[in-house]
Amino acid sequence: MKIVRDTWLIFQQEAGLMVRNPVMVAFSLAQPITYLILFAPFLKVVMVDRGASSYADAYRIYVPGLFVAMGLFGGLFAGYGLLSALRAGIIDRCRVTPVSRTGLLLGRALMHVSLNVTQAVIVTLVALPFGLRVHLANLLISYALLGVMVLLSTSLSYDIALLVRNENSLGVLVNTVGQPISLLAGVLIPLVLAPMWIQRAARWNPFAWATDGMRALFAGQITQNVVWQGALIMIGLAAASLFWSSHLFGREVS
């Protein structure tokens, strides 16, 4: 399978460069860990009427939300990397070889997936001493769901990057799209606290379904419908978006 081989090849190259730059990886963890330590305690107070009586409860609600925020924004900024690779001529250099076009894109996207999942694992480990408790199986499913979510947000970012071809426009668009999606997914404060009209609007937000699914997993309620619904929505959208970005990428990239 040429596409699998080539995807793996590009993944190795991109991941290898990331590993050679551990300072960047460490910095990218600073923000989620700050939120974890300085924001999650607020939730315990806010959610006390909703059954969050302990830090364990607060973290069980907050950590999945943090995963979604990391997965969403981590992926949405991936377009910058693609644009700089285009500008540096790296993509051209690859495209003159017989390497698979889809592999060039997918290998890069999977690097972001593994980076974000690794960050999620570290965040989980940091949250444990604060009282987070979650079933291992459910946790692993959450990581898988996060992975698909990153694949979706990364390919969305690639779509935008390939259409606008400009870092400034990409930045503006990503923030304009990312903010409402993350707020309407209740990544900071669960949507149960939101007014009705926001809850209704959130039903149209695929990431809200994924957040709810992930929270259900952390709460040990793997049989809730929202788990498979959220997963299915993410898988479907990720597949569609990847298809679209590999189409855009396969067109003349000049």
Added chain:
Amino acid sequence: MIEATGLRKSFRVGRGRGATTVEAVRGVDFAVRRGEIVGFLGPNGAGKSTTLRMLATLIQPSGGEATIAGVDLLRSPAQVRRRIGFVAQASGTYDDSTARRDLVLQARMHGRSKSVAQDLAVAAIRAFQLDDFADRKIKTYSGGQRRRLDVALGVIHSPQVMFLDEPTAGLDPPSRVRMWQEVRRLREEGMTIFLTTHYLDEADSLCDRVSIIDGGRIVAEGTPSDLKREISGDVVTVEFAATDLADGSGDDLPAASKLLAEAPYVHAAEPVDGALRLYVDSAATAIPQIMRALYDRGIEPGAIETRRPSLDDVFLAKTGRSLEE
């Protein structure tokens, strides 16, 4: 080895109603034989890079056709990619990677196994003398080192045809000479080389044949010496002393240009950079006549210089502009 007929490329610029079509390449025909070094010489924006990028399968031609190493460019671009190497103007290496890593990656993208790729990288490091810095981060390389790596990457799979886009742009003179040596070495190894340049000396000393391209069209084609022979005779450049406006003498250049263009011993007169370039049969007989004509008109020339025609004179004769401007 390369045959192109009527190759065209137009781009749409802008969106919606404001969109206009830019004709970057307006139908070029050329052929490159096995083992030749052929150059496209022209100013920036002449369509050199666009032509190269079409041949290297990076952009789709709007019209025309081409065969590279016996393979049809439009029908089987994937087959073309196996037979060509390409070095773009932008180098295309990862700043944080090393020469060795990128060479291995390149060989693997060409389908080689990991162990074969590592062997090829070692061979390329030796051939291009990258040993001293092969395991350092690429961002620490000098311009010349980086460019040698670019070419090493382009030929790692031993292509039959090599495309080089401005191989020495921005390099210092010693690095340029070194790059020329590398290009000649590749030709000795049996590669056919097609390059673009806007340097006259590069086209002159490196290329077996040159196509002069301007405004998306080939305006002249031939060996550098044949092209220069078309400009028969000598080139005399007359410079004028700084004009003394207080004297009320005005600018001498237009007057001198008009005067000498009509002289029977001058084939053509072109103002270039405040000087006047004159094409004559023989400088030895023309210079006294030029001097006399100018003095008779009360024009005092600053300096007179004579030389054999260069490719720039060919360019000037074909396009009415100088490449060096």
